[in-house]
Amino acid sequence: MSFWKPADVGFAVRGKLVDIGFAARLLARLVRHARFSFRRLSLVRDQVHFLGNYSLAIIAVSGLFVGFVLALQGYYTLQRYGSADALGLLVALSLVRELGPVVAALLFAGRAGTSLTAEIGLMKAGEQLSAMEMMAVDPVQRILAPRFWGGVIAMPLLAAVFSAVGVIGGWAVGVLMLGLDPGAFWGQMQGGVDVWRDVGNGVIKSVVFGVTVTFVALLQGYRAQPTPEGVSRATTRTVVVASLAVLGLDFVLTALMFSI
Amino acid sequence: MERSKSDVWVGLFVLIGAAALLFLALQSANLLSLNFQKTYGVTARFDNIGGLKPQTAVKSSGVVVGRVESITFDDKTFQASVTLALQTRYSFPKDSSLKILTSGLLGEQYIGIEAGADEKNLQAGDTITSTQSAVVLENLIGQFLYNKAAEGGGSSGNSNKK
Numbered sequence: 147m148s149f150w151k152p153a154d155v156g157f158a159v160r161g162k163l164v165d166i167g168f169a170a171r172l173l174a175r176l177v178r179h180a181r182f183s184f185r186r187l188s189l190v191r192d193q194v195h196f197l198g199n200y201s202l203a204i205i206a207v208s209g210l211f212v213g214f215v216l217a218l219q220g221y222y223t224l225q226r227y228g229s230a231d232a233l234g235l236l237v238a239l240s241l242v243r244e245l246g247p248v249v250a251a252l253l254f255a256g257r258a259g260t261s262l263t264a265e266i267g268l269m270k271a272g273e274q275l276s277a278m279e280m281m282a283v284d285p286v287q288r289i290l291a292p293r294f295w296g297g298v299i300a301m302p303l304l305a306a307v308f309s310a311v312g313v314i315g316g317w318a319v320g321v322l323m324l325g326l327d328p329g330a331f332w333g334q335m336q337g338g339v340d341v342w343r344d345v346g347n348g349v350i351k352s353v354v355f356g357v358t359v360t361f362v363a364l365l366q367g368y369r370a371q372p373t374p375e376g377v378s379r380a381t382t383r384t385v386v387v388a389s390l391a392v393l394g395l396d397f398v399l400t401a402l403m404f405s406i
Numbered sequence: 407m408e409r410s411k412s413d414v415w416v417g418l419f420v421l422i423g424a425a426a427l428l429f430l431a432l433q434s435a436n437l438l439s440l441n442f443q444k445t446y447g448v449t450a451r452f453d454n455i456g457g458l459k460p461q462t463a464v465k466s467s468g469v470v471v472g473r474v475e476s477i478t479f480d481d482k483t484f485q486a487s488v489t490l491a492l493q494t495r496y497s498f499p500k501d502s503s504l505k506i507l508t509s510g511l512l513g514e515q516y517i518g519i520e521a522g523a524d525e526k527n528l529q530a531g532d533t534i535t536s537t538q539s540a541v542v543l544e545n546l547i548g549q550f551l552y553n554k555a556a557e558g559g560g561s562s563g564n565s566n567k568k
Contacts, residue, residue, distance in 0.1 A: 184423050188410070191412065191413065191416050192412060192453040194416050194420070195412040195415055195419070196421065197414075198419045198423075199414070199416065199418075199419045202419060202422070238430075300419075303419065303420060303422070303423025303424070303426070303427075303464035304423070304424070304437050306424075306427040306430060307422060307423055307426040309426065309430055310425075310427075310429045310430055311426070313429075313433070314428070332433070335433075336433075337463075337514065338514075340461075341431050343425075345430050345431055349427070394414045398538060
């Protein structure tokens with residue numbers, strides 16, 4: 147264990163600065179290429195298909211079980227205070243505000259983010275990206291931007307599916323299994339959930355998470371070391387960084403949105 | 407743009423996502439109840455509004471007839487000034503009274519409107535003066551203790567006289 151020399155610290159800081167600059171520049175390029183991506187919609191469509199449709203099953207099943215568990219746990223707590231009728235409200239608010247966007251984003255990072263990183267990383271390792279550059283095709287424009295926008299489109303839809311299926315799961319446990327009154331279940335929910343303040347902010351959150359997860363995945367793939375080991379490390383980093391970013395951002399967004 | 411088989415699936419995916427959003431908006435948030443019906447504004451003054459918030463329901467006989475639009479504090483009368491948006495299709499006599507009620511033990515607070523007997527109806531911009539404030543538990547307990555103390559003091563006084 148030797149102490150860091152000041153020069154090492156400086157070197158590390160400079161390295162981090164370069165990374166941040168590179169990431170910011172890549173994000174700017176991805177956003178700038180939005181026009182290109184949407185002019186060649188078939189590229190984005192294929193990515194929505196790949197990222198969205200294939201994630202649908204895991205998102206829906208997870209949403210269902212999260213809804214089940216929320217209803218069971220919520221019932222256990224609410225029953226003590228004699229307000230088990232508010233279960234619908236509890237399930238809907240927790241899903242729409244927090245769990246829907248966040249858990250969907252975490253699953254999306256694991257299901258779609260990793261495959262994006264691995265794909266880009268292997269393209270880089272196979273020198274396909276360099277080959278495109280040789281042919282004067284910008285790989286950021288042709289490969290990364292459609293994936294980015296595909297992910298940004300797919301993520302809010304997945305989060306909405308997650309929340310909706312979760313609410314249905316909560317209904318199944320609450321009404322069918324525990325025998326709550328369906329009128330009270332839906333009525334309390336409808337009385338307490340606001341379209342813009344709760345559902346709308348949930349959608350905003352999921353869009354932000356979509357940008358975050360997809361961007362982190364693409365960035366890690368794009369700057370992966372072009373070796374099998376480098377790609378595997380980049381894939382791992384995608385999950386870690388994307389998950390932490392989602393959880394951290396969620397705190398900030400919640401504080402911004404619901405503090406007032 | 408060339409068509410491909412994935413078009414169908416992507417379309418389906420987008421539809422499912424949109425349907426989920428619609429479900430959340432309609433079923434869980436009840437967007438339809440955000441009525442786009444015409445309303446008229448009526449002001450009411452309360453000594454204490456308790457936990458009343460904007461968008462709280464105004465109910466008559468348990469039926470929602472309007473919503474609380476805004477709540478402000480009037481520093482002339484030191485009262486809360488609550489603006490209600492009542493639906494135009496319902497009209498109430500001028501001397502109707504308002505109460506702040508709670509639905510259930512832990513439920514939300516709402517305003518109950520009780521019809522009076524005046525022949526004239528409330529118009530937009532009118533002020534309702536007969537209001538009953540929210541029940542504040544601390545005041546209630548304070549009153550109860552005060553009454554108890556007064557009772558105890560009174561009875562001991564009586565016994566002294568006899």
